[in-house]
Amino acid sequence: MDKDRVEGSTTNLGGKVKEGAGKLTGDEKLKNEGLADQVKGKVQNAVGSVKDALKGK
Secondary structure, three states: OOHHHHHHHHHHHHHHHHHHHHHHHOOHHHHHHHHHHHHHHHHHHHHHHHHHHHHOO
16 A cells, blocks of 8 residues: 555545534634545545555555
8 A cells, every 4th residue: 555545544534533623613714624635544544545556456
């Protein structure tokens, strides 16, 4: 498994936590940061998947 997949999954999970905290506290900035982190994590995970596919894993 490519390290980008692991880092992407971690970033995505952290984004979900931030989004939840933002919703809970009413902090729109934190919520939006969480959403942005989720997108970043999904992209990074996809890059890792492509790398794995190219390596034949």
